[in-house]
Amino acid sequence: MRRVMTLYRSSVGKKIMMALSGLILFGFVVGHMLGNLKAFESWDGVGPHPLDTYGQFLREFGYPLIPEYGLLWGVRIALLVAVGVHILAAVQLWSQSRSARPDRYRKEKSQVFSYASRTMRWGGVIVAAFVVYHILHFTTGTVHPDFEYGSVYENLVIGFQNPLVSGFYVLAVGALCLHLYHGLWSVFSTLGVQNPRVDRIRRPLAAVISAGLFVGFAVVPVAVLAGILTLG
Amino acid sequence: MKLKLHVWRQSGPRSKGDFETYDVEDVSPSMSFLDLLDLVNERILLDGGEPIAFEHDCREGICGSCGMMVNGVAHGPEKLITACQLHMRSFSDGDEIWVEPWRARSFPIMKDLVVDRSAFDRIIEAGGYVSIRTGSAPDANAVPVPKPDADRAFDAAACIGCGACVAACPNASAMLFTAAKVAHLSYLPQGQAERLERAASMITVHDEEGFGNCTNHGACQEVCPKGISVDYISRLNRDVFRATLAGVGVGRD
Numbered sequence: 090m091r092r093v094m095t096l097y098r099s100s101v102g103k104k105i106m107m108a109l110s111g112l113i114l115f116g117f118v119v120g121h122m123l124g125n126l127k128a129f130e131s132w133d134g135v136g137p138h139p140l141d142t143y144g145q146f147l148r149e150f151g152y153p154l155i156p157e158y159g160l161l162w163g164v165r166i167a168l169l170v171a172v173g174v175h176i177l178a179a180v181q182l183w184s185q186s187r188s189a190r191p192d193r194y195r196k197e198k199s200q201v202f203s204y205a206s207r208t209m210r211w212g213g214v215i216v217a218a219f220v221v222y223h224i225l226h227f228t229t230g231t232v233h234p235d236f237e238y239g240s241v242y243e244n245l246v247i248g249f250q251n252p253l254v255s256g257f258y259v260l261a262v263g264a265l266c267l268h269l270y271h272g273l274w275s276v277f278s279t280l281g282v283q284n285p286r287v288d289r290i291r292r293p294l295a296a297v298i299s300a301g302l303f304v305g306f307a308v309v310p311v312a313v314l315a316g317i318l319t320l321g
Numbered sequence: 322m323k324l325k326l327h328v329w330r331q332s333g334p335r336s337k338g339d340f341e342t343y344d345v346e347d348v349s350p351s352m353s354f355l356d357l358l359d360l361v362n363e364r365i366l367l368d369g370g371e372p373i374a375f376e377h378d379c380r381e382g383i384c385g386s387c388g389m390m391v392n393g394v395a396h397g398p399e400k401l402i403t404a405c406q407l408h409m410r411s412f413s414d415g416d417e418i419w420v421e422p423w424r425a426r427s428f429p430i431m432k433d434l435v436v437d438r439s440a441f442d443r444i445i446e447a448g449g450y451v452s453i454r455t456g457s458a459p460d461a462n463a464v465p466v467p468k469p470d471a472d473r474a475f476d477a478a479a480c481i482g483c484g485a486c487v488a489a490c491p492n493a494s495a496m497l498f499t500a501a502k503v504a505h506l507s508y509l510p511q512g513q514a515e516r517l518e519r520a521a522s523m524i525t526v527h528d529e530e531g532f533g534n535c536t537n538h539g540a541c542q543e544v545c546p547k548g549i550s551v552d553y554i555s556r557l558n559r560d561v562f563r564a565t566l567a568g569v570g571v572g573r574d
Contacts, residue, residue, distance in 0.1 A: 096565040099524055100494075100534035101558050182534050186492035189426050189533030195329075195340065196419040198393035200489050202539035207491075209536065275537040278551065281559020288552055 100185065101279075103178045108279040110175040111272050117168055118265070122305040128245060129312070134321035138242035145239070176217070183210060205271040212268045219261035226254075246313050246320050255310035266303040270295050322348040322409060325417045326361060328373055334429055334437075340419070350410035354397060355380060355387060357409060358420075374433040380405040382546060385481030388488070389434045390421040395485035395544040403483060403546045423488035427495070427531045440530040441482050441498060447526040448519035449502040455511050464510050474508035477501040479547040486541035486549075492533030497541040499527045500557035501549050507560060517569045520560035 096102035130139035137145070150160040201207055222232070227244060230236025235247050249255045273295035277287060312318045324345045331338025343361050352360070355377050362372035378386040382403040389404055391397035397407040412418065420434065428436040466474075478501075486497035503520050506512030512519070528534075535554055542551045 092565050092568060096562070099561065100528050101524055101561040102565070104534060104558065105562060182536070185528075186494070186533035186536075189493035189531055190424055191426055192424050194390060194393065194421055194424055196390070196393040196421060199491075200394060200540035200543040201491060202537075202543075206536065206538045271537070278537050278555040279558055281555050281557075281562055283552075283556055283559060288555075 100182065103182050104279045106174055107178045107182070108276045110171040110178070112276060113171040114168065114175065115269065115273065117164075118269070118302060122302055125309050126305060128242060128309055128318055132242075132321070140242040140245070141240060144241040172217075172220075176213075179210070179213060203271065205267045208264075208267060209271055212264050215264045216261065216268055219257075219264070223258075223261075243320060245309070246318055249310040249313035249318075252314060255314055258310050259307045262303060262306040265306075266299040269302065270299040273298060322350060322412070322414045324348055324357075324409075324412065324415070326357075327417065327419045328358075328361075328433070329421045330373070330433055331422075331430055332371075332432065334431055338430070338433075348409050350408065352409045353380065353405055354391065354407040354409070355405045374431075374435045376435050377405060382406045383481060385483040388423060388483045388485055390419075390423065390488060392419050393421075395423070395488040396483075396546055400543075401546055401548050403481075403485075406546075423484050425487050425493035425532070427493070428484060428487060436484070438482070438484050440532070441484065441495070443530060444495065444499055444523055444526050445502060447522040448515065449506075449523065451506060451511050451515065453511075453514055466509060470508045474505050476547075477505035477508070477549060477553055480505075480549055481547060483546060485544045485546060487532065489540040489544040490533065490535075491538055491540060492536055494533040494535050494541075495527055495530075496532075496535040496554050496557065497545065497549060497551065499523050500553035503557050503560060504553040507556065517560060517564035517567055520557060521564040521569045524557070524561050 093102075097106060124140075124143060127140045127143045128138075132138045147161055149157055152159070199207065205212075225231040226233050226248060227241075230238065230244065233244060233248055234251075236244055249258070274291045277291045282288075282291075309318070326343040326345055327340040328343065329338055330341045343364075345357065345361055345364075348357060348360070355375070358373055358375055365372050375389065376386040378384040380387075382405060385403070387404045388396060391404065391407065396402060396404045397411065399407055399411055422430050422434045423436045424430075425436075427440040428438055430436050480498060480501040482498065484498070487493055487495045490496075503523055506519065507516050537551070537554075539551055542549065
């Protein structure tokens with residue numbers, strides 16, 4: 090633990106914590122996207138939708154070995170810790186960088202690799218704000234017009250039938266995937282992966298994965314608006 | 322060629338600076354950018370003014386003395402050269418050119434375009450050398466070094482410490498400089514003995530000097546006159562990580 094704290098004091102250590110917590114969150118995002126696609130599984134219109142069954146499965150996973158909601162809350166707590174570490178490190182690195190150049194250039198032409206890298210910080214803030222809204226929308230139902238606990242599929246269809254909600258969702262997911270594009274290939278550098286073969290493919294790989302995630306997420310609200318996903 | 326030059330003038334470290342505009346005529350396309358500043362200075366001197374202060378020495382891109390932001394880009398618009406190797410043929414008649422010093426907390430402005438880069442020296446002092454006795458120069462093949470390693474060490478050793486990486490970095494980070502100085506030893510057998518200590522203490526001083534951190538923007542690589550790759554930063558990160566696992570101190574207790 091002392092060594093972790095010593096490492097964390099250095100800028101490289103904070104970056105490593107950023108990368109590791111980011112990897113955990115990336116894993117969640119992939120799982121979440123795959124889970125969402127269950128909305129497309131065939132359903133006869135009666136009985137629980139496969140998406141509802143999946144939700145039920147997540148709540149009851151491992152029961153009776155572990156208590157009901159055990160996995161769900163375990164994962165939620167792990168994710169909260171990861172988000173906390175990710176944001177804490179980001180804020181500390183941000184303030185370190187700000188104080189490193191107190192006097193801005195009067196004329197500056199950005200030389201950075203990509204739009205994604207320039208928008209990491211504000212993009213991250215937007216994603217965080219979206220996550221809060223998203224939880225109030227689909228988890229607690231606080232801002233959902235007609236929320237029924239456990240009816241995941243119905244909540245999803247009703248929620249996305251509002252084009253504004255769908256539009257915001259697609260934009261936010263776009264911001265997330267842009268964030269992931271830079272984050273994913275940065276992970277290789279920050280964690281010191283030293284392999285010329287990996288170095289060559291890390292940026293295309295990050296692009297393909299984040300584009301795939303974007304499509305996987307965006308296809309759900311689009312399908313609701315297009316009338317492909319309907320209420321039974 | 323006729324040019325309009327806006328140069329940052331600042332009389333001392335604590336005074337407030339501003340751009341001053343100079344209309345320059347009779348600029349030859351074969352002049353270097355520093356020749357242009359010399360030309361402007363001659364005219365300023367004839368008028369009894371204070372010439373523009375800028376650092377220069379070899380004027381052939383190997384000493385690392387010169388360096389300034391030309392139109393918002395470190396060392397100007399051309400790749401893989403220093404400001405002294407930038408020629409006026411890269412500009413066209415009637416152009417407006419903005420010249421600013423490097424800006425970073427760790428590089429305080431001394432005067433006009435001159436900044437104090439001693440922070441780099443202190444990073445080197447922290448470990449940018451081999452302190453064991455390596456004897457006199459060995460026979461060429463006495464210590465075998467694989468060719469790819471020798472090439473990577475050499476590419477890293479091409480760093481001239483000009484500071485363009487810090488100047489261009491949106492975070493004013495000196496990671497590329499530090500990484501190059503760590504890497505050129507870490508690829509060679511003589512550098513192995515103190516490899517982890519070196520990475521740990523150099524990154525510690527890097528942070529203490531007030532440089533920012535690396536967010537993998539890659540601007541440093543784009544402006545580096547020696548084309549040093551950001552992949553060296555990845556290697557530095559790895560050595561710092563390994564140093565921690567090995568219990569070699571990063572940061573001071």
